[in-house]
Amino acid sequence: MNRRNAPKTRKIGAISFIAPEILQLNNQAKLLWMADVPNETARIDLYFDAGLRQGKNAVVSITSSMLLSGTKEIGSTEIHSKLDDLGAFFDIGLSHEGVMVSLYALKKNMLEAFKILFESIQNANFPEQEFNEIQAEKIQNFKINMTRVSVLAQRSFQQHIYHKSPYAELSEEIDLETTRRSDLINFHHEHYKKGVFKIAIVGALQEQQIAAIKALVTPHCITNELSFHTAFCNKAGSFHIEKKDAVQTAIRIGRTLFNKKHDDFLDISILSTVLGDYFGSRLMKNIREDKGYTYGIGTAIAETGGSGYFLIGSEVGSEHLKATLIEIKKEMNLLQSEKISQEELQLVKNHLLGQLLKMSDGPYAMMDLFLSVESYQMTSDFYNAYIQRIHDVNPEVLMEIAQKYLNWDEMSVISAG
Amino acid sequence: MxxxxxxxxxxxxxxxxxxxxxxxxxxxxxxxxxxxxxxxxxxxxxxxxxxxxxxxxxxxxxxxxxxxxxxxxxxxxxxxxxxxxxxxxxxxxxxxxxxxxxxxxxxxxxxxxxxxxxxxxxxxxxxxxxxxxxxxxxxxxxxxxxxxxxxxxxxxxxxxxxxxxxxxxxxxxxxxxxxxxxxxxxxxxxxxxxxxxxxxxxxxxxxGSIPGGIKPARLLPFEPEQKNFRERIIDRDVPADAFYYAFKMSERKNIGYYLGDFLSDAIGKDQSSLLNISLKKEQGLVSEINAFITGSHDHGLFLITGKLSEGIDFKTLDEALWEKLNEIKKIGFSERKLNSLKNKLSTAKAFQEQGLLNRSISLSLFELLGDANGINEEIEIYNQIENKDILHFAQSTLLKENCSLLKINKSK
The missing domain is CATH 3.30.830.10 (Metalloenzyme, LuxS/M16 peptidase-like)
Incomplete structure (x- = not known):
């Protein structure tokens, strides 16, 4: 054996994407079920049309934190103890587009745990004492977060990327302080009582259990079509937020783009990977592995219901801010002026296929893949098209895409430190 | 399995x-x-x-x-x-x-x-x-x-x-x-x-052809038994006062590791844990409180950490916390609480083991501790835990002289 020679690698074969069964709950809301799970675990994701875009950030956020804080009949401690007895746990995620409550349990306990969870959410009455407690906690967390350069940069980035749109709203301490319990009650009434737009179940539950969940949820589903803000345009230019004595400076650079419904989505995703979305990417190689300015730097394509954006993020030693920005600009220009080599492109293609294979490993991963296309009224075909595009894409196309979307002058360039 | x-x-x-x-x-x-x-x-x-x-x-x-x-x-x-x-x-x-x-x-x-x-x-x-x-x-x-x-x-x-x-x-x-x-x-x-x-x-x-080398002997300085309470107070430019109570506990291979893990879940893992209910919800002394263990292979730490609510001082928290800890040392937990903790551990383990990488790392860690098959035995160890075990662990661990306390004073 000659250790200098790499072993032969084999191409990644076809991936068969498994779609969940889809049941209509009413004319708008759906239940997705991935039943083929070879073990005892189960997960239910419950989606409410109660995201940040539906109200004042402070109100929306406190409401989502208090969904399991008590009803007229039963207090928060008892709700949590009942879920504990069943060995169940949950988490709650909030975005502009919605609130997702995920419940995890062994399948034998799932139906019972779900009933407790769902009824608690539907009958939440936001007890005064719990409200005061969570409000104080949020205010303290807010103050702590505002000492982080990453948060300062991210907030400013959000304002610039969603410039002059409802998504640009940021909550301040005063907003948390002035929120009233009645605001939550009203918001809950408007956006939770008839707010379910999707429920996704992974687990080998029985048909009658699914039917029971369906019956429980259906009366609380939305009846009007979801609608999302689509017209975003970022405010370009450089903006700095001063934070005294910070030893690192956070950087966020980006521009408004689109989501996966757009024809250029796959190409810009591939280009973003080349630039900064894997360990061997150009930015990682340059800023971290050559210069040592940072612990990490990366790019992403983020999507919203009606739009999306491109993002570069990093935290760099404060003395390296200027040099880092120059290098990032240089890397973006390079993608616009020089075609990527076949060798590098082939590496990125292999990397992307490997990632996709990993992301489709097992029923939970398959459900998550499906959910991220279903939100855009698309099917698993998207992934087959993606694989095809990874094979087909060429250096000329990527250079054109870079010229189209990676113009430095169109970027919002935020630094905090 | x-x-x-x-x-x-x-x-x-x-x-x-x-x-x-x-x-x-x-x-x-x-x-x-x-x-x-x-x-x-x-x-x-x-x-x-x-x-x-x-x-x-x-x-x-x-x-x-x-x-x-x-x-x-x-x-x-x-x-x-x-x-x-x-x-x-x-x-x-x-x-x-x-x-x-x-x-x-x-x-x-x-x-x-x-x-x-x-x-x-x-x-x-x-x-x-x-x-x-x-x-x-x-x-x-x-x-x-x-x-x-x-x-x-x-x-x-x-x-x-x-x-x-x-x-x-x-x-x-x-x-x-x-x-x-x-x-x-x-x-x-x-x-x-x-x-x-x-x-x-x-x-x-x-x-096969890599020279084997010699496994280095590990001769680490032995940590003497702690006999006195230690405290350190530092000032930082942060918005809230914070506290870190660290108690010495047993090494990873000892049953004490499992008891410490279990007890930390019971008192400070989530909203229904004992300290969350008493110090946060009932008394309003803290904005957050957590308990966890380091799980170190040699003598580890059992930690209780958190942040004070606005207007509450360290002394008030300290008294209330020790009152609760002493209560645990006397009565421990109800059968219902022990069972629900065991159920949660089983669920968590089932989810962790979905992931191939998790399984791979766990097998290696258990092998380092002596036997990879430990991965298949830990749930049974947790399931065997009884209130008397928890009482014993708490009585021998949650002692003032076994505690190091770090306080962070917020900038005024």
């Missing part, structure tokens, strides 16, 4: 094979029995710096990541006070690439000056990002030397001083590699959808 096979190569490398036909992936996990506890007190942070250097090219392969990415794989690593762990996740039909790469860097590194210089800078930025430029980020840098007087757990994995990283030289790197990075000091766990007929041959091909 997680099935696996285990054997040793002639050079002393421990091999664990865990086959899973349901996944298209494979994981190659390599654990080296070396962590920050093995460092010299004037060269701390070295095990972790070394982990970075492992990606800087090996004797026959210039660019580790590039070769792995070509094969559709990805890699990462972590260092703790106890151990260093590397893994590759790769499409199963390209597993040979991961074996080639991982075995070559076990054989020898390239040791380039450029890599050392760059990674020193990267680690310094990591130090800043995680420890210096975050609110409460330096807590562990302060708490460890308070809780440990002699044992090397008194410094954090990142190192106790940036200067130690800045001053690292190539000879240090070479010595470290020679001493710790050899088959006799490593555990290789391969899991996923590999070809069962061929895997042992492949392992022999890539690893």
């Amino acid at each position: 997680i099935e696996f096979d285990k054997y040793k190569l002639d050079n002393g490398l421990t091999v664990i094979l865990h086959y899973d036909a349901t996944t298209p992936m494979a994981v190659v996990n390599t654990l080296y029995d070396v962590g920050a506890r093995d460092e010299n007190e004037d060269k701390t942070g070295f095990a972790h710096l070394f982990e970075h250097l492992m990606f800087g090219g090996s004797v026959n392969v210039e660019d580790f990541d590039k070769e792995l990415q070509k094969a559709g794989g990805e890699s990462n690593a972590f260092t703790s006070n106890d151990l260093t762990n590397y893994y590759e996740i790769i499409p199963a039909n390209n597993i040979e690439t991961a074996l080639w790469l991982e075995s070559d860097r076990m054989l020898s590194l390239a040791f380039t000056e450029k890599s050392l210089e760059v990674q020193r800078n990267v680690v310094i930025e990591e130090f800043k990002q995680r420890y210096l430029n975050q609110p409460y980020g330096d807590v562990w840098l302060e708490l460890r030397p308070l809780a440990y007087e002699k044992h090397p757990y008194k410094w954090a994995t990142i190192g106790k001083d940036i200067a130690h990283i800045e001053n690292a030289v190539m000879q240090d790197v070479k010595d470290f590699f020679k001493k710790y990075y050899c088959p006799a000091n490593a555990i290789l766990c391969i899991s996923g959808n590999f070809d069962s007929e061929k895997i042992e041959g492949l392992i022999e091909k890539y690893y």
